[in-house]
Amino acid sequence: MKKNFSLTDFLCKFYVYILLFVMYAPILLLIAFSFTNTKIIGNWDGFSMHLYRTLFRDKEIMQAFYNTFLVAISSAVVSTILGTLGAIGIFYSKKRTKAIMEGIGNIPVMNAEIVTALSLTILFVFFGVQFNFITLLVGHVVLTIPFVVLSVRPKLMQMDPNIYEAALDLGATPAKALRSIVLPEIMPGVFSGFILSVTLSLDDYIITAFTRDTAFQTLSTYVYGVTSKKGTLPPSLRALTTVITLIALVILIIVNVNSKEKKSDEKI
Amino acid sequence: MRKNKIFSRKTLAVPYAVFLILFVVIPLFLIVAYAFTDENGMLTLSNFSTFFSGGHNINTLMFSIFIGMLNTAICLLLGYPAAFFLAKKGMGFGKATVLLFVMPMWINFVLRTAATRDLLFWMGISGGEHPYLATMIGMVYNYLPFVILPLYTTMTKMDISLIEASYDLGANKVQTFFKTILPMTMPGVVSASTMVFMPTMSSYVISDVMGERKISLIGNSIQLYFDQGLWHIGSLVALIMLVIIAFGSLCTDSAPEEEVRGGLW
Numbered sequence A: 001m002k003k004n005f006s007l008t009d010f011l012c013k014f015y016v017y018i019l020l021f022v023m024y025a026p027i028l029l030l031i032a033f034s035f036t037n038t039k040i041i042g043n044w045d046g047f048s049m050h051l052y053r054t055l056f057r058d059k060e061i062m063q064a065f066y067n068t069f070l071v072a073i074s075s076a077v078v079s080t081i082l083g084t085l086g087a088i089g090i091f092y093s094k095k096r097t098k099a100i101m102e103g104i105g106n107i108p109v110m111n112a113e114i115v116t117a118l119s120l121t122i123l124f125v126f127f128g129v130q131f132n133f134i135t136l137l138v139g140h141v142v143l144t145i146p147f148v149v150l151s152v153r154p155k156l157m158q159m160d161p162n163i164y165e166a167a168l169d170l171g172a173t174p175a176k177a178l179r180s181i182v183l184p185e186i187m188p189g190v191f192s193g194f195i196l197s198v199t200l201s202l203d204d205y206i207i208t209a210f211t212r213d214t215a216f217q218t219l220s221t222y223v224y225g226v227t228s229k230k231g232t233l234p235p236s237l238r239a240l241t242t243v244i245t246l247i248a249l250v251i252l253i254i255v256n257v258n259s260k261e262k263k264s265d266e267k268i
Numbered sequence B: 001m002r003k004n005k006i007f008s009r010k011t012l013a014v015p016y017a018v019f020l021i022l023f024v025v026i027p028l029f030l031i032v033a034y035a036f037t038d039e040n041g042m043l044t045l046s047n048f049s050t051f052f053s054g055g056h057n058i059n060t061l062m063f064s065i066f067i068g069m070l071n072t073a074i075c076l077l078l079g080y081p082a083a084f085f086l087a088k089k090g091m092g093f094g095k096a097t098v099l100l101f102v103m104p105m106w107i108n109f110v111l112r113t114a115a116t117r118d119l120l121f122w123m124g125i126s127g128g129e130h131p132y133l134a135t136m137i138g139m140v141y142n143y144l145p146f147v148i149l150p151l152y153t154t155m156t157k158m159d160i161s162l163i164e165a166s167y168d169l170g171a172n173k174v175q176t177f178f179k180t181i182l183p184m185t186m187p188g189v190v191s192a193s194t195m196v197f198m199p200t201m202s203s204y205v206i207s208d209v210m211g212e213r214k215i216s217l218i219g220n221s222i223q224l225y226f227d228q229g230l231w232h233i234g235s236l237v238a239l240i241m242l243v244i245i246a247f248g249s250l251c252t253d254s255a256p257e258e259e260v261r262g263g264l265w
Helices: A007-032 A050-057 A059-091 A095-105 A113-126 A133-158 A161-169 A174-203 A206-211 A219-229 A236-267 B009-035 B046-052 B056-087 B095-106 B109-122 B131-156 B160-168 B173-202 B205-210 B218-228 B231-252
Strands: none
Touching (some): A059 A174, A059 A236, A095 B009, A113 A133, A113 A206, A133 B009, A161 A174, A174 B095, A206 A219, A219 B109, A236 B095, B046 B056, B046 B231, B056 B095, B056 B131, B056 B173, B056 B218, B095 B131, B109 B131, B160 B173
16 A cells, blocks of 8 residues: 555545545436425435335336336346357357358447347338337347347357366267366356347337337337327336436446456456 | 267257347348338339438438437547546446446336436426437436447456556657557447437437437438338338448447447346
């Protein structure tokens, strides 16, 4: 630790904390005013949990909440399975096939989300497919699958190729060798691909808006629907902000603890 | 080589390949096909003349590019020093502080934007009266984390001895910044820019929510055509954006994505 007080260090720290404060100001404001029963932000009307009660009794919001997680988890599962198998397959393919597959696989990452969304919509319209849960699921898988492949690929590259061969020489079938040798090696990549998929899906609005059945509401579409009508957020959504921030914080802590454990494992 | 290859590891990629062809390749071909045809499926250039007539759409396109560049510049100016201080050793910032900068990404995008609008409203800046200011603030709020993360990742990999060498050789702080630090962090600047520029000009949510529908970006145009079921002209706008994206990615020759986006985990 340095003991002498340095003005530049102080200013640097000050800048970082001010920026953080400004970034969190909107969320903090909503959280603060979620604990009072008032229509307008700025009019503190005593501590009350009323908004939370209305939030949890609001069937529409609860349904949207459930739908959001349903889409996120199911699309992440599909993405993780397809993407992991894809990454393994591509890794052992010939150079040209590899280059082509990687190139195409990266298109959704480079592409503007609205272009991806429109292209999928046109696909479904062209083939006369009704918009339903499956079209929405496909949309979210397109959005998230590149990130699974991108998370798994480095783990495959770090792997020692000889262990797979050794397993075969020791009499394992290729399927068995993949399951008990390759899969455990790439598991951290698979896990981070899954988490990344869930968070991307939870956050998504544009693809959801384009590929869903219009009766199907997620949090994004619900909030968009109510905010574009009224001037400010309906009060109970302030309570929702608190709940979502808490969930994000919990995920953050879990991931952080998890990565710390991984690091201490590596040291051993 | 083993003889009996009933099971090949390559075949594992088949479902993924089929998925990519069905839901990435074919839709893109459909966009191109739709842009050059009319409702009856006849080849036509009328979508082009509709789009370019009147100048309104060109204005929107130019304005979107401008907003995209402005937002990229502001985010870089605000985010670069922050990422630098976060990465600097001896500052005492842990990984937790970096994660705090990124956490807003996990709070629902629409809700976050609406929260920003409520804050501005509370401060007396309403989107109805100051649509441009409100939209720009909303854009910066939303995309700042996307700038800080890739910059931070490249900065932690920066070779400090080069900076020390620069000082030893008599360069002052400004020279050192422009001749060693900035070139070393350029990959981060490039990937940060690509993560901000395109999403800014194509997102219609922020301009809708923050600017109370008084501002129209190119994303708003696509969304409008989508609402009206005008797939052909909508495809043309999407095609124009695709060309811009392709041009942009050729120019930047982007840094490996996994380093940038996967860096957090």
